Structures are given as structure tokens and as C-alpha cells.
Amino acid sequence: MNRHTRRNFLRLTGTTATVALALGSKAALIVPNKSHSSTAPTKLIVDADTANEVDDLFAIAIALLDPNLEIVGITSAQWHTANRGSRDKVGASQKMNEDILRLMGKEEIPHPMGANFPMVSTYRPQASAAADFIIEQALAMPEGEKLHVVILGPATNIASAVLKEARIIPRLVVTFLGFWHHPATNTWNKREFNTLNDPNAIDLLLNTAGLEVRLMTASTSRNLVFDKTEVDEHLKGKGGISDYLVNRWETFDRDWQKTDKEKKHWVMWDVAGILAIADPGLATESLFNTPHDNLDRQIGVFTKIDVEGMKARYWELFDGYQTRR
Numbered sequence: 001m002n003r004h005t006r007r008n009f010l011r012l013t014g015t016t017a018t019v020a021l022a023l024g025s026k027a028a029l030i031v032p033n034k035s036h037s038s039t040a041p042t043k044l045i046v047d048a049d050t051a052n053e054v055d056d057l058f059a060i061a062i063a064l065l066d067p068n069l070e071i072v073g074i075t076s077a078q079w080h081t082a083n084r085g086s087r088d089k090v091g092a093s094q095k096m097n098e099d100i101l102r103l104m105g106k107e108e109i110p111h112p113m114g115a116n117f118p119m120v121s122t123y124r125p126q127a128s129a130a131a132d133f134i135i136e137q138a139l140a141m142p143e144g145e146k147l148h149v150v151i152l153g154p155a156t157n158i159a160s161a162v163l164k165e166a167r168i169i170p171r172l173v174v175t176f177l178g179f180w181h182h183p184a185t186n187t188w189n190k191r192e193f194n195t196l197n198d199p200n201a202i203d204l205l206l207n208t209a210g211l212e213v214r215l216m217t218a219s220t221s222r223n224l225v226f227d228k229t230e231v232d233e234h235l236k237g238k239g240g241i242s243d244y245l246v247n248r249w250e251t252f253d254r255d256w257q258k259t260d261k262e263k264k265h266w267v268m269w270d271v272a273g274i275l276a277i278a279d280p281g282l283a284t285e286s287l288f289n290t291p292h293d294n295l296d297r298q299i300g301v302f303t304k305i306d307v308e309g310m311k312a313r314y315w316e317l318f319d320g321y322q323t324r325r
Contacts (some may be wrong), residue, residue, distance in 0.1 A: 030286050040071040041275060043141070043259055044146050049153025049197070050272070051092035052079040052099075054154050054252050058226070058314075059270035060100050063150075065317045066202075066278040073110040074101065075116065075130035077153035081197050088117060090116040093153075103213050103241040114157040118198035122207070125160035132242055134161040138168035146212070150175045150277060152270040153194055159201035162208055172203060173212045177273045181217040181288075183303045188291040192218050206294040214285065214300035221272035224306055229234060234315050238322055272302075275310045282306045282313065 001266055009202055046063050050056040063069055076093035094113045101107045112133045115126035125131065134157065138147045149158050149172060180189035195202055205213055231249060235242040254263060276283035286303040 030284065041068055041072045043072050043137075043145075044148045044277065045073045045075060045137065046071060046274075047075045047077055047130065047149060047151050047153065047157050048097070049077040049079040049089070049093050049194075050096040051089065052153065052246050053272045054254075054266055055080050056093075056319060057096065057100065057248050057270045059269055059274045060097070061104065061241055061245060062271060062314055062317060063274045063278075064100075064104055064106055065275070065321050071106075071109055072147070073112070073133055074169065075112055075133065075157055076114045077130075077151075079116060079153055079155060079193075079197055080116075080118060081193070081213060088116060090114050099244065100241065103244055115160065118154060118156050119159060119200040119204070121147060122204045123163075125163040126156055128157055128160065130157040131160040131164060134158060135165045135168055138171045139165070140162050141171050141200070142206075146171055146173045148173045148175065148277060150177070150273055151194070152177050152273065153216045154197035154207055155194075156198045159198070159204045161254040162211065163204060163264075169208060169211045172209075172238050173214065175214045175273060175277060176202065176205065177216050177221065177270055177284075178202065178220075179215055179217045179219075181215070181301060183217035183286070183288070184302070186288050190291065203294060206290050206299070209295060209297060212300075214302070216273040216276055216283075216302045218269065220283075220302050220305055221269040222267050223305060224268045224272040224310055225307075226271075227269050228266075230311075230315070234318055240325070242318075271314065272310065275313060276302055276305065279309075279313060284310045 046060055048056045048060060062076060063071055074097050076097050078090045082091060090113060097111050101109055101111060110133060112129035114130035115128040119126055134149060142148050151158055151174065155176055162169060171272050178192050178194035180192050190199065205211060210241060231246060236246045249263065249266060282305060283302045285300045285302050287298045288301045290299055
């Protein structure tokens with residue numbers, strides 16, 4: 001099936017009607033930023049392959065501190081394409097999620113385990129407590145409100161939930177951390193870590209008409225870089241979650257990094273995704289047409305972030321937390 005036939009097929013077989021704006025593939029519509037000043041906190045599930053890297057831990061910690069977010073659950077994800085770590089990758093992520101919640105006194109927040117393997121096709125969900133939890137929480141949302149789910153790893157759990165229970169589709173806003181993207185030409189590259197860890201899952205999300213999908217691409221989030229000096233200034237020697245984050249930075253074997261062997265800097269990909277949801281004024285979101293091999297519709301894409309603004313918000317919230325402890 002060629003790409004044009006595939007797009008036509010997906011358009012005709014979408015689960016619900018999609019309202020598309022008449023824009024060319026190279027055009028984009030800026031989505032107005034929304035202020036949280038007069039609204040309730042955003043109800044958010046954080047789905048993370050926490051044990052895979054370092055930035056996930058920093059992202060979960062700030063999500064738990066940001067007053068604009070109401071974390072209704074933290075779910076664990078696999079990251080099977082990496083050779084490092086044990087075979088039970090979702091188990092390793094689960095343990096770290098539990099560590100973070102314990103250290104921050106948030107153990108009452110639900111934290112069900114996700115699937116340990118990716119979807120084998122777009123027609124077969126991977127059973128997990130995480131997928132069932134997403135379904136339960138989405139169906140419990142009041143009429144007219146949507147549950148936000150941010151995916152910091154592969155999309156296995158959320159895609160499985162959508163496949164198992166179509167009624168949740170209009171009740172969700174899914175933000176996925178992944179893809180490489182060039183806004184000027186709307187050129188997509190799926191050879192990115194989170195995307196490759198479950199390509200069937202992200203294809204299912206993009207091909208599901210009526211599902212609100214937003215992307216914080218690697219092209220955009222890579223601009224948020226923390227320096228070790230600032231991390232030490234704000235966190236080192238402060239105990240609890242602070243030293244847990246510092247220790248993860250210092251002991252993690254960043255085997256793919258051929259430069260910066262001393263780990264003076266770290267890209268905080270996932271932190272960018274969390275803060276873009278918490279404070280929309282820190283990111284620019286535009287609408288773009290999906291990749292050519294997916295259902296022809298429009299999705300939100302974060303094309304720019306306020307790096308200094310995100311850093312300032314992060315450390316302000318963490319410093320406030322240190323003072324209150």
C-alpha cells in the first residue's frame with residue numbers, strides 16, 4: 001500500500017470524525033497560550049520510562065511540585081531497545097517511581113505498573129495495570145473535561161488503553177515526548193528513542209481520529225540543558241529527593257555520550273514537556289499535519305521553549321520545596 005493510499009484508508013476508517021484546518025503540509029497555525037491564573041490545576045498522569053535515563057526523575061519531581069498540576073497517577077514504562085539495565089525494564093522504572101514518591105511524601109498517589117514489552121501490532125494492546133488505570137481515570141472525568149497524559153517514554157500504556165476502550169478517546173489530551181521535526185518544512189523523523197521503543201503505539205495514537213495529540217519533539221526539548229553547577233547549587237547536600245537526583249546524575253553511565261565525559265551538562269528533554277503543560281506561556285505550540293504515513297490530520301507540536309523561563313520556574317519551585325521541608 002503506497003503512502004497516499006494508506007492515508008486515504010486511514011482517513012476513511014478513523015474511529016471518529018476529525019475536523020481539519022485547510023492548511024498545507026508546510027503551514028502551521030499557532031495555538032494561543034492559555035493562562036493557569038484563573039483555572040484549576042491540570043489533572044495529569046505521568047507515564048515514564050524512569051530508569052532509562054536521568055531527565056525522567058527530574059521531570060517527575062517537578063511535576064509533583066508544580067501547583068498548576070494535579071498528579072492523579074504515575075505509571076511506569078519499558079525501554080526495551082537499550083542494552084543497559086535488566087530485562088525487567090518496566091520493573092526498574094516502577095521501583096524508581098516508588099522511590100521518588102516515598103522521598104517526596106507522596107506515596108498516596110497511585111503508581112500502577114505498565115507493560116514490559118511494546119505492542120506487537122496496532123491491533124493488539126499490551127495488558128497492564130497502567131493501561132487499566134488510564135481507562136478508569138479518563139472515564140471518571142466530569143463531562144466536558146479532559147484527562148492529560150504525558151508520555152515521557154514509549155506510548156505503550158496509553159495506546160493500549162485507547163485500543164481497549166474507545167470511549168476514552170474524546171476524554172484525553174496526550175502529550176508525547178518524541179520524534180525529530182523540522183517546523184519550516186514539516187519534515188518528520190521517527191528514528192528517535194521514545195518513538196522506536198514502540199512504533200506501533202505512536203502510530204495508533206496518530207491514526208486515532210478524535211484523539212487530541214500534542215508532541216514535545218526532541219528537536220525542541222533538546223534546547224533545555226541543565227548544568228551540573230546549578231544542580232549542585234540547588235540540590236546537592238539537601239537530602240531526600242534532592243540528593244537522590246544528584247546521585248542519579250553522578251552515577252548514571254551515559255554510554256552513548258562521546259563528549260562531556262565529566263557530565264557537566266544534561267539535556268532535560270522530559271522536563272521541557274512537563275513545564276510546557278504546567279505553564280503554557282513557556283512554550284509555543286502550533287498545529288501541523290501528521291507524518292505522511294499516518295492518518296492525515298493535525299496535531300499540536302511545541303516548536304519553541306523559553307529555556308531561561310523553564311529553568312527559573314524549576315529552581316524557584318524546588319527552592320520553595322526545600323524551604324518548606
